[in-house]
Amino acid sequence: MSFGKFSLALLLTVTLGWSAEAAPVRAVALHGKPLFSDNFTAFPYVNPNAPKGGKLTLGVLGSYENVNPLIVGGTPASGIREFVIEGLMARSLDEPFTLYGLLAETIDIADDHKSVTFAINPAARFSDGQPVTAEDVLNSFQLLKDKGRPNHRTYFAKVTKAEKIGDRSVRFTFEDASDRELPFILGLMPVFAAHATTPEKFEAASMTPLVGSGPYTVSKIDAGRSIIYQRNPDYWGKDLAVNRGRFNFDEIRFDYYRDASSMFEAFKAGNIDLRLEEDPGRWATGYNIPAVRDGRIIKAEFDIGLPAGMTALVFNTRRPIFADPMVRHALMMLFDFEWCNRTLYNGLYKRTESYFERSYLASTGHPADAYEQKLLAPYPDAVRPEIMAGTYRFPQTDGSGQDRPTQRAAFALLKKAGMVLKDGRMINGKTGQPLSFEILANSNAQEALLLSYARSLAPLGIQARVRVVDSAQYQARLTEFDYDMIPNTWASSLSPGNEQLFRWSAKTVNAKGSFNYAGVSNPAADAMIDAMLAAKTEPDFISSVRALDRVLLSGDYVVPLFYTPKLWAPYWSRLKHPEKTPVFGYSVDTYGNWISTWWSATK
Structure with missing residues (x-):
């Protein structure tokens, strides 16, 4: 073509x-x-001569109740949008x-x-x-x-x-x-x-898939347990340049697992071909197994040019307990990244300090330029001075898990917000309501981190309870914004755009199923998104993205966590992949596109 x-x-x-x-x-x-x-003739990150055939099995945590990913109702099955x-x-x-x-x-x-x-x-x-x-x-x-x-x-x-x-x-x-x-x-x-x-x-949420034009069709549905896609030999677009070297497997199967441990065991047993490893502890020590030592499993690290995005503990600011940004900032200060990274993650993570971390779109370390200042001028209180100057850095602790200076600073901020310590509990001085909340999660793998954060709050009389629920209940509560705090990752790209409305706009704050999990309703954020969408030049675009970053950071809507400098993707050697990894690498939004470039060595 x-x-x-x-x-x-x-x-x-x-x-x-x-x-x-x-x-x-x-x-x-x-x-x-x-x-x-x-x-x-073909993208540079594919093998245009990749052989067709073979099977690919991937693991998914949780379950699914719907094969239409384009509607709000029910947790959708993986792969429909990418392959059908x-x-x-x-x-x-x-x-x-x-x-x-x-x-x-x-x-x-x-x-x-x-x-x-x-x-x-x-x-x-x-x-x-x-x-x-x-x-x-x-x-x-x-x-x-x-x-x-x-x-x-x-x-x-x-x-x-x-x-x-x-x-x-x-x-x-x-x-x-x-x-x-x-x-x-x-x-x-x-x-x-x-x-x-x-x-x-x-x-209507159902198990009847939409009829699409993609390279695969749904061949078998085992509701909530697995879904299998079969390559369509009559696929109309197989010879297009954008598809050459892609969609090489005859069959792609997604198997669902209730917990991360059983999914990892399935991978080690050879029942899953490829996984994205997100646990540094497991990456450091969990792959000391015969299949890795003898080369049957390749413990691969891939470079990525995308922003790391924002992985964080998210405040639901719709809740009165999190309405005061000073309270949120104090709770953010009490997250001990240094202790968690050393103790839980073998020191393999880096601290997230921007919504566009690991890219030139991040505002961190950059003073606001003239265009940013112009955009933000109508909102003089929207950005803290140190964030506007690009000098702000997240609190660093001594890594002991009991950093006294940080605790004192957080306590002073809570007092300024009207909180008082009474009988060992932090309470609102006017209402008497205790500073107590629930952290909702859907994976036991997150439990160690969440419990460590809860422990770091306890010395100040703050009670945080960790609750792990199944994926169906978790998705239902997310859709209804029925939670106090959740862990979440907002993936990012080098061209952020309309998806930012879906995450931060006042228009989506009460839209069920939106990704505005924090409940952001901030005129300055809306204005920066508008400026970003209207940008006519690349410099104006970058400046407007950085201005949005400053507004979100100043709002203390989340407790920023960490990111991995590379992609960890162990796979069985029966798979092959192109030599070049695309800039987008392996991300939430491009997983199907990336895996479509791989092929079977044993078809």
């Missing part, structure tokens, strides 16, 4: 916002230009945000950025052989907008008109041109067959 030359007019429109005559193109970048155009349902365009994992043609053969962003038009590839077919039409795209859009997850509802609410243009094109018109990422979000929109669903069927 050969792509036409990238339109200079479109490049100027996308990067600089100039008024120019746009034209349909087969690749488009949010900032800059696509890496691949005329001579594009395609988007209009495909994302490159080696570029911040670049899209290449898939279901849509071309994309045409209007010169005023108030609309985008996609031309459907005439070869595109669903797994049942029916062609993918403009009507399918419009039906998918409408169902996602009306009945989908809050992220799609939030994004697509900005579209004022969706219409068919000609025989095989669709056009989306926007209320304004302020969100320059929106055409790209629409480019990633999942498309499913209109003839195989109805609005009623779509929004």
